[in-house]
Amino acid sequence: MKKIYLILAMFVLMTMALPLSLSAMEYQYKFDVKNMQFSWTIEKDLIHVKLSAKTTGWVAIGFDPENAMQGANIIIGFVKDGKVKVGDHYGNRKRGHKSDEKLGGKNNVINPSGSEENGMTTIIFTLPLDSGDAYDKPINPEGISRVMLAYGAGKDSFRNRHKYRTLYEINYSTGETKKIK
Ligand code: HEM
Incomplete structure (x- = not known):
């Protein structure tokens, strides 16, 4: 009989702990730009990312661009007919990007x-901080990095240009940000 009470007590405790463990899944940092939000958590050698924007088209993040979009590790995604597509791209030109796979690398997402709900598109993914892929870039969790955030409009196509794009300096460990463009 005692055993049953023990099991019941454990069950109640577990149910109580559930909202706690869900809130623990919340991201360490949230960063809002115009109609777009970037949330992230650094965990050991990984970065967990959530990107949301007011669009039914694509949302994207570009780590460490060098010259406009060139040199950036770009993760871009959209939801079409309930199916999510997330691409690992690289800024192979000042004004363009291509999938790592087409360039000879891998999709490391x-x-x-x-x-996609009420005109908002959200993508969630994890990346290794250093995938070793020639078309990614090691993400430095300490110090200052550059990050691009952008979203497209309407069409679910990676070729469709941005409706909004911005460039910031960011410290992934402190959450500090500074607008560059
Ligand atoms: C989908 C294909 C894309 C096309 C055709 C495209 C095209 C362009 C063009 C023509 C410009 C220069 C004009 C301007 O400043 O608006 C530009 C700039 C820019 N793009 Fe894109 N883009 C694309 C995707 C992306 C993505 C996925 C991101 C971010 C993850 C991004 C971020 C930026 C940023 C931050 C700038 C300003 C760069 C600077 O002037 O330093 N773009 N893009």
């Missing part, structure tokens, strides 16, 4: 998922 881990666990991509996403949703």
